[in-house]
Amino acid sequence: MNISFYKYQGTGNDFIMIDDRAGTFPMDKERIAHLCHRRFGIGADGLILLQNDEAYDFRMKYFNADGGEGSMCGNGGRATVRFAHDLGVIGDQTRFIAVDGEHEALVTSEQISLKMSNVKGLEEHPDYAYMNTGSPHVVAFKENLQDFKVYQEGYAIRYSDEWVKRGGTNVNFVEQQGDQQLFVRTYERGVEDETYSCGTGVTACALTAHVKLGMESPIKIKVLGGNLEVSFEQTSADAFENIYLIGPAERVFEGTVEV
Ligand SMILES: N[C@@H](CCC[C@H](N)C(=O)O)C(=O)O
DSSP states (O other), rough: OOOOEEEEEEETEEEEEEEETTTTOOOOOOHHHHHOTTSSSSSSSSEEEEESSSSSSSEEEEEEEEBBSOOOOOOHHHHHHHHHHHTTTSSSSSEEEEEEEEEEEOOSSEEEEEEEEEEEOOEEOSSSSEEEEEEEEEEEOOOGGGSSSSHHHHHHHHHHHHHHHHTEEEEEHHHHSSSTTEEEEETTTTTEESSSSOHHHHHHHHHHHHHHHOOOOEEEEEEETTEEEEEEEEEEETTTEEEEEEEOEEEEEEEEEEE
């Protein structure tokens, strides 16, 4: 059968977006991986279904590029809000449900401001920090990040015995570039490559930079695909609330594909 799809991107993290309010999309791992393949398919870091939900404006169901259902995707959340707005499903404010629970968002023509899940349990290790911002993230500070081997080093951590045992992780490398500015590069689990941006990843980096370097909210973050901002409130030594991921998200093209 042929289905309509839309392609969206948020700071270069790109997604196939499907209006699945009828609930008819055939959710099959191989099919989703094929659609996301950059040579044989449409090409994307992930595929997202916008579905109906009784209690919320919509449900966001996110799959990584390998076809497996992912944990929360921050940029995907922002792109799904833009998609829902473009479809006329929502106005300029929304409350929706995703794999990690309820989210709120505000829409302007330039930006989507997405409220992220509260964070509890920041682990501080000598060489890195770890936290779950809806998805699991290792955060390691590096100098001269532009020239750093993100794929090789990220892969080594992601597939180390410890992280395989713990269910896998995304890996973020971060460099401070001013009082309120970070530069972040991310190796993404489920894409198994460096992506141009990772929303839950930059959120983890901002919270880590606050704890380790004393950087205050809001923190601006440069990624390969553009610029994001993260604001937050720290409520105890390892807990954060009112976390917002703010940045652009837009439709790139649309089409039909046989599934
Ligand atoms: N790109 C995402 C992160 C997606 C989740 C991740 N790949 C996983 O399942 O671990 C983002 O913007 O947050």
